Amino acid sequence: MSKALVVLSGGQDSTTCLYWAIKQFGRENVSSLSFDYGQRHKIELEAAKKISEIAAVAHEILPIDTFSALGGNALTDDIDVQDDDDVDSVLPNTFVPGRNLIFLTFAAAYAYQRSIKHLITGVAQTDYSGYPDCRENTLSSLEQTLRLGMEYDVTIHTPLMNLNKSDTVALSEKLGAMDAMAYTHTCYNGEQPPCGHCQACLLRAKGFAEAGRVDPLIERFQFFTQK
Numbered sequence: 001m002s003k004a005l006v007v008l009s010g011g012q013d014s015t016t017c018l019y020w021a022i023k024q025f026g027r028e029n030v031s032s033l034s035f036d037y038g039q040r041h042k043i044e045l046e047a048a049k050k051i052s053e054i055a056a057v058a059h060e061i062l063p064i065d066t067f068s069a070l071g072g073n074a075l076t077d078d079i080d081v082q083d084d085d086d087v088d089s090v091l092p093n094t095f096v097p098g099r100n101l102i103f104l105t106f107a108a109a110y111a112y113q114r115s116i117k118h119l120i121t122g123v124a125q126t127d128y129s130g131y132p133d134c135r136e137n138t139l140s141s142l143e144q145t146l147r148l149g150m151e152y153d154v155t156i157h158t159p160l161m162n163l164n165k166s167d168t169v170a171l172s173e174k175l176g177a178m179d180a181m182a183y184t185h186t187c188y189n190g191e192q193p194p195c196g197h198c199q200a201c202l203l204r205a206k207g208f209a210e211a212g213r214v215d216p217l218i219e220r221f222q223f224f225t226q227k
């Protein structure tokens with residue numbers, strides 16, 4: 001069986017992809033990779049580590065500390081994340097230019113060294129913030145570039161590409177990812193329990209509501225507050 005590498009951010013989507021990869025390739029063939037890119041919220045990396053433990057797959061964190069030096073971004077710099085109301089036609093300030101392209105290029109180089117030919121990323125072009133590096137044409141073009149540039153037959157899988165958030169919730173339930181889902185991190189403000197009003201929290205809540213499922217992350221915090 002071929003080996004597969006999941007780019008794991010510690011969020012809901014990449015966690016669903018991790019379980020998708022386990023089903024497709026077998027647990028023993030799957031590993032996960034996270035990037036320490038100078039994000040303000042290290043909680044994401046802790047989540048990725050915990051989720052990999054729950055899923056029983058090997059996990060590694062690669063440091064890339066260049067993005068914060070580029071500046072101007074709410075995920076790496078000390079500036080406020082725009083709430084949904086503030087977002088007009090331009091890209092939100094949570095867009096880190098080139099982030100997915102760089103993540104996948106590093107992931108491909110990492111995979112090459114380990115004879116892994118399948119990369120899995122949780123990007124979706126539906127129901128999202130309109131990030132251009134999450135679109136299908138960007139990803140298929142990048143796959144082509146990586147194949148040419150490394151002379152390596154790598155495939156980028158995007159199982160969530162055309163799913164909306166409620167489809168993703170349904171898929172993660174089907175794949176048995178809900179135990180891990182309780183430890184995912186989505187909130188752009190890095191809060192735990194999640195802030196509930198940032199764009200990421202709102203989108204996540206909408207997905208669970210539409211799927212008719214209680215978010216296990218919320219459930220976990222309710223459990224603690226009731227205790």
Ligand code: ZN
Nearest residue numbers: 187195198201
């Ligand atoms: Zn939030």
